[in-house]
Amino acid sequence: MSESHSHLDRRGLIRLAAKSAAAGVAMAAGGTFTGGSAVAAPAPSSDPFRGMPRSLALSVPRGVNGDAPMPPLPDQTAGGRISRPSRRIPYAQGTPAARGAGADVPTTLPFEFNRSGYQLVTDLPEHLRPWRDRPTRWENITPDTERQFLDAEGVVQVRDGYGQPGYDQPVTQIQFGLGCITSYRTETNADRKALFLTRAKAQAKRLIDRRVESRGAWYFPYPFDYTHETHSGVAYKAPWYSGMAQGEAISLFIQLTQLDGVTDDERALYRQAADAALTSLLRGDDAYPWVVHKDAAGYLWIQEYPGAQPGTGDFTYNGMIFAMFGLWDYYAATGSELALALYDGGATTMARYFPLLRNVRWHSYYCQTHRIPTPSYHQHHINLFRQLHWQTGSPLFAHHTDVLTDDFPSPHLRDGSTVAFAAGTHTLYRLDTKADGGWDKSKEDAQLEVKKVTFARATQAPADMRRRIQDRGIYYRISAGAYTGWWVGETWPTSFLRGQYLTTTYLPQRTLTFPGGNREVNVYRFTEDGTDASIRTVSFATPSNAPTDRRAIVNGRPMYQITAGALTGFWVAATSITIDGSTTNSAP
Numbered sequence: 001m002s003e004s005h006s007h008l009d010r011r012g013l014i015r016l017a018a019k020s021a022a023a024g025v026a027m028a029a030g031g032t033f034t035g036g037s038a039v040a041a042p043a044p045s046s047d048p049f050r051g052m053p054r055s056l057a058l059s060v061p062r063g064v065n066g067d068a069p070m071p072p073l074p075d076q077t078a079g080g081r082i083s084r085p086s087r088r089i090p091y092a093q094g095t096p097a098a099r100g101a102g103a104d105v106p107t108t109l110p111f112e113f114n115r116s117g118y119q120l121v122t123d124l125p126e127h128l129r130p131w132r133d134r135p136t137r138w139e140n141i142t143p144d145t146e147r148q149f150l151d152a153e154g155v156v157q158v159r160d161g162y163g164q165p166g167y168d169q170p171v172t173q174i175q176f177g178l179g180c181i182t183s184y185r186t187e188t189n190a191d192r193k194a195l196f197l198t199r200a201k202a203q204a205k206r207l208i209d210r211r212v213e214s215r216g217a218w219y220f221p222y223p224f225d226y227t228h229e230t231h232s233g234v235a236y237k238a239p240w241y242s243g244m245a246q247g248e249a250i251s252l253f254i255q256l257t258q259l260d261g262v263t264d265d266e267r268a269l270y271r272q273a274a275d276a277a278l279t280s281l282l283r284g285d286d287a288y289p290w291v292v293h294k295d296a297a298g299y300l301w302i303q304e305y306p307g308a309q310p311g312t313g314d315f316t317y318n319g320m321i322f323a324m325f326g327l328w329d330y331y332a333a334t335g336s337e338l339a340l341a342l343y344d345g346g347a348t349t350m351a352r353y354f355p356l357l358r359n360v361r362w363h364s365y366y367c368q369t370h371r372i373p374t375p376s377y378h379q380h381h382i383n384l385f386r387q388l389h390w391q392t393g394s395p396l397f398a399h400h401t402d403v404l405t406d407d408f409p410s411p412h413l414r415d416g417s418t419v420a421f422a423a424g425t426h427t428l429y430r431l432d433t434k435a436d437g438g439w440d441k442s443k444e445d446a447q448l449e450v451k452k453v454t455f456a457r458a459t460q461a462p463a464d465m466r467r468r469i470q471d472r473g474i475y476y477r478i479s480a481g482a483y484t485g486w487w488v489g490e491t492w493p494t495s496f497l498r499g500q501y502l503t504t505t506y507l508p509q510r511t512l513t514f515p516g517g518n519r520e521v522n523v524y525r526f527t528e529d530g531t532d533a534s535i536r537t538v539s540f541a542t543p544s545n546a547p548t549d550r551r552a553i554v555n556g557r558p559m560y561q562i563t564a565g566a567l568t569g570f571w572v573a574a575t576s577i578t579i580d581g582s583t584t585n586s587a588p
Helices: 170-186 190-209 243-257 264-280 317-334 337-357 375-392 395-407
Strands: 024-027 080-083 148-150 156-158 212-214 217-219 225-228 292-294 300-302 418-421 424-431 447-455 459-468 474-478 487-489 495-497 500-514 521-525 534-538 544-554 557-562 571-573
Touching: 156 170, 170 190, 170 243, 190 243, 190 264, 217 264, 243 264, 243 300, 243 317, 264 317, 300 317, 300 337, 317 337, 317 375, 337 375, 337 395, 375 395, 375 500, 395 500, 424 474, 500 557
Parallel strands: none
Antiparallel strands: 024 534, 080 225, 148 156, 212 217, 292 300, 418 459, 418 495, 424 447, 424 487, 459 474, 474 487, 500 544, 521 534, 521 571, 544 557, 557 571
16 A cells, blocks of 8 residues: 655644644655654564554454443442331422522522532533433333332332332432433324323422422432442431432423423423422531532532431442533523532532542442442443533543543443454463353452464454453453354454444544654554555654544554544554643553
8 A cells, every 4th residue: 555645734733833844744664754844754674464464454344333332320229228118208298389490599509619610511412412322212111120110100110129119219210201301302203202201291290299398499309218238328217318319300300391392381390390409409418408518628529328427428429420410401501600610519529539430440439438349330430421521521531531441441342343363373361250251250350271372364253242351451252163252362453353442522622642752653544444544654853733533442442533634534543642731541
């Protein structure tokens, strides 16, 4: 393959930070640079594709590429025990008196807390807005499982098993309702559309009908006793309350006000409910009930599981971020400076405590109090920090998303995924895992067997899993053929997963920086079959910037796609550049 020389427009987004004219770029196979700021690229001392045809190394097959599947929504009662309430629930009596929108919302914050000045992006594309990634599927419109069912009013109830009594569980009801709203927005069948809206309204009505009013706020009680064996301190007597429910309720009520199938009277009631739920986040822990407080260092917390004493709780990460989505919805709808201040405080807290959430090269921690690595919540954290990036526009949260993705990437692979092997010798491992290849706490990925295999020419094998092995790097599990069940390490370009996986979209775009000092960097343009794919080697006397709108695992490497300038459409490896002024911190 060959490329003609091209030039980097000085006014483009690929810039030479040095002096005057832009420089040319050339192929790795021995082209020369023009211009004074870049230098000639010598021929490489060895061929990095020896034993690996470029048609494999530089192609991205279509049809098998994929992102992580959405994990099931968090079940607040999983791992615990539900029992009959031991106390009466002080439900408010009757329909709330009508009030003007925002009439009873406090005008001051509950206390001062640390803020970094995060602003909210309110003109997000529809598909990037809160809860749009969580539609309720039509086949789930009437749940009837061991853990959930619908009562006679169409409201979700939770239970400990078939034949056990059902109870209101606000988070489950709210999330079901929000999923119905998302499906209502996209459904074209009139009958299905009507039922989605009916279900969403039923959840909202139950929350309003069984609210508890205190300090001018509405709280949505959990009307059952609940204990959790692993999380000490989560031992509640009904009624108890959750900041996660309070924040998510704001999203439910605000989003209902935005639907065309809602009457004016319903819209006014839902706005009143959203105001009253927001008020609960403007009440501190100096009285009961409470779900908001600040810690000893001055950081704001919306507690999913408030503790028995003021200022205590689980400090649960996912529950707080889900609650913050309600603040985004409220601010986007009303422009409330109080909602913005609360969101700013919450985002400041998440940024500050990210190092405690992160568990380097492994599953992240569920909460700050217990610091238990929790595989089932790691993908939630990835998705939630990605949404913090979209909602604030901050590259910091995009960086957090990338770090978590590399620490423990989603192991899911679509059917048809293949690993390319270069000609030569490879080491395969048999590991002690679950039957499906997943991590088992009791087995810890112990090495059972190792062997070396040699291929006379490049070959491929199907794979059904790509994941981090405990205390090791990223490995693939071969799913068919002579080496079924064996694992091989990810090592580009000698053994790598073909295709583009785990894509993160950046909005706004981020800034890549190529190193100065005439250090050579390869950039790649991929095609489906490799016939038109190309590599260029670029080098700059001083650091040079380029915009990127996405990151993905491309043929087994974290890479960024360049979106402007002479290198538009090319990808660069994360290890070759810095982004937003810092290293990518990619976990090997």
